[in-house]
Amino acid sequence: MSKPSLRSFASTDRFLAEIATPALRPGYVLLGDEVFLYQRCRTGVLATLAPADTRDFCLHDLDLAETSIFDVLDLAQTPSLMAPFQVFFVRNLKTLYGRGSKKEEFAAIDAYFRSPNPQAVILFVADHLHIPTDLRRMDMQDKERYDRIRETLGDWCSLVELARVDEPDAVRWLTEAALTRSVAFDPDAARELVDALGADMMLIASEFEKLALYVTAPEILKSLGPEARPRITLGDVETMVLAAKQRSLYELTDAISLRDRPRALLLLHGLLNASDGGEDSSIGHLYMLARTFRQMLIIHEKNVRDSRAIWGVLWQGFRMPPFAAEDLIRQARRYKSRAPLTRALRLIARADLELRSSPANKLLVLERLILALATDPTPSPYEATQFAMEL
Structure with missing residues (x-):
């Protein structure tokens, strides 16, 4: 897939660029429930920091509902004998912000990040927040949660906002993604697809794959001729x-x-x-x-x-x-x-x-x-x- 420089993708673009440099932080918080952008971040992290040949030894998917933050930090601090670098995806961050002060938990987090393991990165997943395209329209409860995470983890971790993708950016993403497949996507067809699916990027990406496979089917390509480029039209979108x-x-x-x-x-x-x-x-x-x-x-x-x-x-x-x-x-x-x-x-x-x-x-x-x-x-x-x- 393409990597468009679009406003809705700016936060994830900066994150993906940073993890490939010495500026890599010891911790990040992936804020928001936009699954498409989360998958984009995860795919980039795995490709850069957890290559396939060592992934079984260096990738850890943990859940704070099942594993305490103390155990997570202990694992992160322990060097691996099988891989030069370790990646920790830690889900259910909301458990740190439930009932009680959690002073001991946050004290342990502060202690770890004051002297982190340079061969590890922790990525906290805060998908209990919904971040709209326009941050000024964020729900009050989500705003309070966002502020509390920033106040408690912001000193040590970079915050990566996984906000909803706005419709113009979704249309441009479709057009650019089609080009990488040598397929033309008519503008009115792209707008209709985004409009119909409410700018839900996971659905849009899934439907785009179906449309791309449809217009590049051997029988379709044969009917177009050797020099014609496959094209996704409004009729294709309405039909498929x-x-x-x-x-x-x-x-x-x-x-x-x-x-x-x-x-x-x-x-x-x-x-x-x-x-x-x-x-x-x-x-x-x-x-x-x-x-x-x-x-x-x-x-x-x-x-x-x-x-x-x-x-x-x-x-x-x-x-x-x-x-x-x-x-x-x-x-x-x-x-x-x-x-x-x-x-x-x-x-x-x-x-x-x-x-x-x-x-x-x-x-x-x-x-x-x-x-x-x-x-x-x-x-x-x-x-x-x-x-x-x-x-």
Whole structure:
């Protein structure tokens, strides 16, 4: 993949450049839940500091929920007999900021970094924070967590912000990544892909791989001629991504909200037939269905009536594509209270549990779910008690 010099990538670019120089710090904190940027950082660290031939001896993936910070620091201070350099990825940093003062833990951290092992680097993973593209719009709770980490670890560790990638940078990333594959990505197609996936870079990268493989298939290349460059067009995006995964999904939730059971079942079958994995893709469809109902629940609770107001209540990375905003507002308003929306989420959660239990017929599980979602619930005096027991 390409390494674009984009504003959203600036923090990770600086980090990746630094680890390859003598300016390497003994510790870093990877701040944020942007998985794509985290994977980019991890891949760069492994390529530079943990080569494949010694990786089994020098790479340590630790979790503070299972390993104490004292043991982590002791391991970092101990030289390895099998590798010249050691890399420690330490997850669940939030456990250091739970109840209690944790004076002993932070005293041990200070003591280590005053005289760190020069042949080791510790990378704390703070993925319990959500960092928006615009830091000024950071949630107050995340801001407090960010400040506390900076105050306690900032003196010893460099902070690497893994913020959400903004849409223009995501579009440019697509264009430049396509060039590295000798593929042209039409600007309107790139914008449509980013728009449809809400600038979620993990989804964008995954869909880009599918599109690149599609347009470079031997039969496609043969039809283009020897000198023509493969091209990803708006039609390719609408066919490979939006039609199967986005528009049909909102048509399905529209039929559910209208209690149109025959149409909902037809749309379910169409969604499965359009998916590469058929019934095996059912977990992914349930995830998208749950996400859509959560969006409708927030829209309903915030009484959103205009698509312009929707961006104020749904955060970046949790928004629907603009073409679906009005439809989803209309669907959410069909529910008179939050009860049927929370019921829908419970039904989806039960179906998800059933699918993960390897049922004999996955299609039957999905059909029962859609019929239940598209049916008005019958009041039961035992429903509240049953749900409490499930929790």
